Amino acid sequence: MPSYVFLETFGCQMNDSDSKRLLSFLKNINYIRTDSPEKADLIILNTCTIREKAEHKVYSALGKFKPLKYGSQHIIIAVAGCVAQQAGEALLKKVPYLDLVIGTHNIHLIEQLLKRVSEKKERISATGFFSEMNEAEYTVASHAEGARALVSIMRGCDNFCSYCVVPFTRGREASRNPDDILFEITALAKKGVIEVTLVGQNVNSFGRGTPNSFAGLLKSVLGIDGIERVRFVTSHPKDISRELIALFAGEGKLCAHIHLPVQSGSDAVLKRMKRGYTRQEYLDKIGLLRDARPDIAITTDIITGFPGETDADFDDTMRLIEEVRFDNNFSFMYSPRPGTVAASLEAQLPLEVKSQRLDVVQQRQREITEEINLSLVGRHTQVLIEGPGKLQSFEYTGKTSCGRVLKIILPFDMTGKLVDVEIIEAYRNSLRGELSQRTSVCC
Numbered sequence: 001m002p003s004y005v006f007l008e009t010f011g012c013q014m015n016d017s018d019s020k021r022l023l024s025f026l027k028n029i030n031y032i033r034t035d036s037p038e039k040a041d042l043i044i045l046n047t048c049t050i051r052e053k054a055e056h057k058v059y060s061a062l063g064k065f066k067p068l069k070y071g072s073q074h075i076i077i078a079v080a081g082c083v084a085q086q087a088g089e090a091l092l093k094k095v096p097y098l099d100l101v102i103g104t105h106n107i108h109l110i111e112q113l114l115k116r117v118s119e120k121k122e123r124i125s126a127t128g129f130f131s132e133m134n135e136a137e138y139t140v141a142s143h144a145e146g147a148r149a150l151v152s153i154m155r156g157c158d159n160f161c162s163y164c165v166v167p168f169t170r171g172r173e174a175s176r177n178p179d180d181i182l183f184e185i186t187a188l189a190k191k192g193v194i195e196v197t198l199v200g201q202n203v204n205s206f207g208r209g210t211p212n213s214f215a216g217l218l219k220s221v222l223g224i225d226g227i228e229r230v231r232f233v234t235s236h237p238k239d240i241s242r243e244l245i246a247l248f249a250g251e252g253k254l255c256a257h258i259h260l261p262v263q264s265g266s267d268a269v270l271k272r273m274k275r276g277y278t279r280q281e282y283l284d285k286i287g288l289l290r291d292a293r294p295d296i297a298i299t300t301d302i303i304t305g306f307p308g309e310t311d312a313d314f315d316d317t318m319r320l321i322e323e324v325r326f327d328n329n330f331s332f333m334y335s336p337r338p339g340t341v342a343a344s345l346e347a348q349l350p351l352e353v354k355s356q357r358l359d360v361v362q363q364r365q366r367e368i369t370e371e372i373n374l375s376l377v378g379r380h381t382q383v384l385i386e387g388p389g390k391l392q393s394f395e396y397t398g399k400t401s402c403g404r405v406l407k408i409i410l411p412f413d414m415t416g417k418l419v420d421v422e423i424i425e426a427y428r429n430s431l432r433g434e435l436s437q438r439t440s441v442c443c
């Protein structure tokens with residue numbers, strides 16, 4: 001008899017990828033995913049602690065499961081991800097109905113941990129860090145979801161940006177062996193995957209300290225038979241190499257999108273954030289990327305109200321937004337995280353200032369995104385169909401090479417296929433297209 005697992009994922013691409021790995025380890029021991037917590041034998045929250053709000057969401061989600069635990073003794077409740085890693089034992093003390101805390105390096109141990117919980121009735125916190133990269137942590141090719149797959153190529157981060165908790169929750173940076181990654185992607189391609197997204201906190205430093213490089217890995221992935229599209233997240237501006245930029249110029253299969261978090265447009269703030277680049281260096285990289293691939297979509301992350309950010313610093317950020325005209329930005333109010341350098345800086349700004357600046361950034365970005373989307377009407381592009389839309393029958397959604405959502409009416413289900421389309425309408429967050437005979441891969 002199968003067991004059922006309810007899994008909720010918060011946060012970034014690393015958590016998405018970890019959730020997929022968790023599900024494939026669980027599939028091996030006969031678990032089936034369910035959308036209903038009431039039906040589940042195992043409930044897992046894969047958590048995020050990057051901002052205070054993200055952490056609060058986890059605690060309120062956990063609260064909802066308390067009656068289920070007390071109503072049925074056999075249910076196992078587990079917390080994975082960054083909150084698990086940071087809070088460890090303390091989380092077990094704080095939440096008496098919690099059975100298992102699984103740290104970010106312990107996902108592959110899920111089977112034996114569950115056994116101890118169910119057979120020995122232990123309550124366990126497993127949050128050890130493993131410094132060596134261990135291939136057993138990865139599950140080869142079992143996590144393909146139709147035509148697309150996420151592939152973790154590294155873990156951790158050594159950058160210690162002064163505001164960021166990730167180096168503490170995900171440990172030191174370590175890269176997988178390129179041969180193992182290529183083996184995994186080849187197996188995924190044989191199962192029908194045509195688009196892979198290589199994920200890591202900081203993919204551009206892949207292989208640092210070894211003869212391997214991210215550009216080298218990417219080139220090999222682009223050469224795998226059956227792989228039609230390659231994406232990657234997240235890039236650190238200081239580590240973007242000329243070799244990587246050259247790949248954007250020469251490799252059509254490399255999707256025309258880069259997520260390049262700038263965080264601030266002020267040199268003084270960037271320095272206090274310990275980002276390792278100046279505003280001008282960032283702009284120079286954008287220039288090189290656009291020279292290499294004129295239609296490249298550039299998205300970014302921005303933090304408003306970092307400690308000591310003045311009106312003039314904030315103006316620098318707004319000027320940068322005008323100069324670059326990002327296709328989109330993911331912006332957040334600065335949130336002090338325990339243990340980080342920035343949390344103990346004096347000159348923490350009031351909530352109203354952080355929030356008012358956030359509104360200004362988001363409002364302007366919405367306008368720019370809409371303007372860029374409108375300028376795409378009439379263009380021909382290629383879309384990977386991801387599945388049925390929600391609003392109309394025969395409507396499907398997919399993504400362009402630049403990562404824009406496109407809706408389209410199709411004569412039959414083309415999920416998992418790359419189709420040529422003409423963009424006929426544009427909205428703030430999406431495009432509408434129709435099938436076209438013309439082949440093109442521009443955005």
Ligand code: 5AD
Pocket residue numbers: 012050051163164165261263301302303332333334335336337
């Ligand atoms: N406060 C606000 N935003 C943060 N980020 C990371 N740490 C913090 C923090 N303490 C944002 C950065 C990063 C994104 C994933 O989250 O912009 O790029």
Ligand code: SF4
Pocket residue numbers: 157158159160161164165166167201202236
């Ligand atoms: Fe955090 Fe900076 Fe590492 Fe990104 S590069 S995960 S912001 S420490």
